[in-house]
Each structure stands twice: as C-alpha cells, then as structure tokens.
Amino acid sequence: MENNNTIKFIDLFAGLGGIRLGFENAFNAIGIKTECVMTSEIKPYAVKTLKHNFKNDFFAGDIFQIRNEFIPEFDFLLGGFPCQPFSASGKRQGFSDTRGTLFFEIERILRDKKPYGFILENVEGLVKHDLENKNDKIGKTLETILNVLQNDLGYKVSWKVLDSIEFGLPQSRKRIFIVGTKNNYTDLTGNEPRFNKLNSVFQKGLKTIESDFVTKILSHFKLKDLYGKSIKDKRGGKNNIHSWDIGLKGEVSEEQSLLLSKLFKERRRKQWAEEIGIDWMDGMSLTLKQINTFIKCSEDDLKIMLEDLTKKGYLKLEHPKKLVKEKTES
Numbered sequence: 001m002e003n004n005n006t007i008k009f010i011d012l013f014a015g016l017g018g019i020r021l022g023f024e025n026a027f028n029a030i031g032i033k034t035e036c037v038m039t040s041e042i043k044p045y046a047v048k049t050l051k052h053n054f055k056n057d058f059f060a061g062d063i064f065q066i067r068n069e070f071i072p073e074f075d076f077l078l079g080g081f082p083c084q085p086f087s088a089s090g091k092r093q094g095f096s097d098t099r100g101t102l103f104f105e106i107e108r109i110l111r112d113k114k115p116y117g118f119i120l121e122n123v124e125g126l127v128k129h130d131l132e133n134k135n136d137k138i139g140k141t142l143e144t145i146l147n148v149l150q151n152d153l154g155y156k157v158s159w160k161v162l163d164s165i166e167f168g169l170p171q172s173r174k175r176i177f178i179v180g181t182k183n184n185y186t187d188l189t190g191n192e193p194r195f196n197k198l199n200s201v202f203q204k205g206l207k208t209i210e211s212d213f214v215t216k217i218l219s220h221f222k223l224k225d226l227y228g229k230s231i232k233d234k235r236g237g238k239n240n241i242h243s244w245d246i247g248l249k250g251e252v253s254e255e256q257s258l259l260l261s262k263l264f265k266e267r268r269r270k271q272w273a274e275e276i277g278i279d280w281m282d283g284m285s286l287t288l289k290q291i292n293t294f295i296k297c298s299e300d301d302l303k304i305m306l307e308d309l310t311k312k313g314y315l316k317l318e319h320p321k322k323l324v325k326e327k328t329e330s
Contacts, residue, residue: 005031010038010071012063012079012106016049019078019121037072063105068112077118079106103145110153117155117181120145124161124174145178155180158188166193170201216246235264243314250312256305259295260314266294285318 007027011020024034038058041047050056060066081102110118129141138146142159149157157180165172179186208214217226221241231241244252244260252260263286266272272290273280292302309315 006033006035007076008035008037008072008074009076009078010040010074010109011036012040012077012109013081013102014039014041014050014078015043015046015080017054019080019119020054023076023078023119037074038066040066063102068109071109071113074113075116077106077110077113077115078120079118080121081106082122103148107148107153110149110155116183118149118179120178122176122178124176126176127161142176149178149180155182156185158186160188162188162191165195166191168194168196170196170198213248216248217241220246249314252309252312252314253305255297256309259291259302259305260309262294263291263315266291 009020009023011017014020020036020039024036027034036054036056038060039050039054039056040060040063041050042062047059047061051059058072060070106118106120126142127138128136129139131139146157146159149155157178159176159178161174161176163172163174177188179188217231226241229239229241231243233243234240242260243249244257267283267286270280272284272286275290276284276287278284288299288303288306291306292299295302297305306315310317
C-alpha cells in the first residue's frame with residue numbers, strides 16, 4: 001500500500017467492472033482511496049461499457065499480450081477468470097499443469113509482481129470441476145489453483161461460494177471467491193444474509209426508452225405479453241423470445257424462423273459429432289446436407305435461406321475447429 005493511503009490494483013478479465021466496483025466501494029467506505037492502474041478485457045461490448053463507466057489510464061486488452069514489465073506496480077490483483085480444464089501432463093506430479101490456461105496468466109503476474117493480495121472470482125462449478133472421486137470436496141481444477149496460490153506462490157488463501165441473493169440483490173447468482181494475502185487468512189464467513197424482493201429494484205413511472213430494440217419488440221408483442229418472458233438466443237421453451245422473433249437483425253420469414261429454431265435443437269445432437277468426426281459440443285457447425293435432413297425443402301431454397309440469415313447475422317458460416325486444426329497440421 002502506498003504512503004498516500006491509496007490502494008493500487010489491476011483488473012483482469014474485467015467484464016463490466018463488477019468486482020472492481022465492489023472493491024472500490026469497500027475501501028472508499030473506510031476512507032481508503034483506490035486507483036486502478038491497469039484494466040484487461042477483450043469482449044467488445046464489455047470494453048465499451050468499461051470505457052464509458054470508469055476512468056482507465058491503462059487499458060491493456062488481451063492479457064496474453066501483456067508482458068510483465070509493462071504492468072505497473074500494484075497492491076491487489078482482481079480477476080474474474082474463465083473456468084478452463086488444465087492439462088493432464090502434470091497429474092503424475094500430484095496436480096495438473098496450468099500452462100496454456102487463463103489462470104496461468106494470473107499465476108505468472110503474481111509470481112513476478114508479488115502484490116500484497118488478490119481477489120479471484122469464478123462460477124460455482126469450479127468447485128467440483130474435474131472431480132476425481134465423487135466424495136471429494138473439490139475437483140482437480142480448484143485443487144490445482146489452490147496449490148499454486150498457497151504452496152507455490154506463498155499466499156494465505158481462503159475461498160467460499162457466495163450467493164448474491166443473500167446480499168440484498170433479488171437474484172440468485174452463486175460464485176466462488178478466492179481471496180489471498182501475503183500475511184493473513186481472510187475470513188469469508190459471518191455475513192448476515194439480507195434479502196430484498198424483485199420489486200425493490202424496479203423503476204416505475206419512467207418514459208419508455210426510445211431505441212431500435214424497444215421499437216422492434218413492441219412492434220411484435222404487446223407489453224402485457226412480455227411478462228414472464230426471457231429474451232435470449234438460447235433454447236428456452238415457450239417463455240423465451242429470440243432475436244429473430246422480433247426481427248432485431250432484420251425481419252425473417254416464417255420458414256426461416258422455423259429453420260433457426262430447429263437448428264438450435266439439432267446442433268447439440270451427438271450423431272452429428274460422430275458423423276463429422278469431432279468431439280461433441282453444444283452448438284456444432286452443421287453442413288448444408290445435414291441441415292437438409294430435418295428441413296424439408298429444396299437444397300437451393302435452403303441455401304438461399306441460410307445465406308440470407310448469415311448476411312443478417314443470425315448465423316455464422318464456419319468450419320469445425322478440430323477439423324480446421326487437423327487440416328492445418330497435416
């Protein structure tokens with residue numbers, strides 16, 4: 001900590017800045033100033049939001065491109081890093097190798113810069129990720145992370161799964177927080193749960209925002225018909241509204257809407273992975289021939305529909321990554 005009573009921190013995988021906001025508010029509440037000396041994020045919408053909402057003297061972008069010597073000195077590292085499986089190459093040594101993962105970028109920065117502490121955040125699933133035995137408390141991935149932070153880097157580390165609904169937010173979002181400092185273990189217990197109803201965050205009596213999205217959704221649905229609906233391009237049953245249902249990227253025909261809905265269901269069927277020769281994943285790329293097996297129209301008409309949906313941005317023309325990689329290596 002600097003002599004001028006200011007905590008300097010870096011914000012990695014910053015998202016929309018949620019961890020940063022909580023960190024700054026907590027210190028400011030006890031009279032300690034904070035200064036973000038580096039922000040790293042690559043998702044375009046997140047970058048746009050961060051630049052709008054926060055002062056960023058050093059916006060660094062892709063963490064893989066940031067060399068240690070370019071990172072200013074800091075006291076705390078904040079990071080909502082994505083959950084990734086680790087290589088099996090290190091398991092013979094008792095834990096997995098973190099190289100090639102996003103957590104390794106946190107590891108190498110902590111190792112080189114040696115800050116006082118860190119706050120890391122991840123989805124609840126990290127706790128049991130890569131579970132070896134069903135009765136184990138934690139999986140190999142979290143075991144690896146804790147081993148690196150505690151035994152390799154020498155931090156006093158605590159972790160706990162916290163639920164936003166117990167902190168006065170009318171929404172349940174469980175996240176694991178991993179906190180470490182050079183000197184002391186951080187007590188993550190003792191929070192007295194407080195609950196608020198959804199009505200507490202509603203804003204009432206405001207004028208409807210004038211935007212392309214609002215105009216399009218209200219041109220397809222009455223306001224009362226939107227109650228209880230979710231709006232996302234995922235499978236969600238009858239209570240889900242897709243972007244093509246409101247023509248967000250351009251109006252689509254009834255046939256194209258049916259095509260998109262069927263694609264969402266078909267792209268997760270394991271038979272396609274076996275036929276293509278790739279590992280199964282949710283949202284696989286399908287060929288024109290494969291799509292034509294569950295969409296009954298001529299191949300020419302199907303091709304015209306797909307090209308139009310791709311042009312509008314509802315679909316993307318791509319090739320399975322595994323096949324591309326294998327072709328490149330061959």
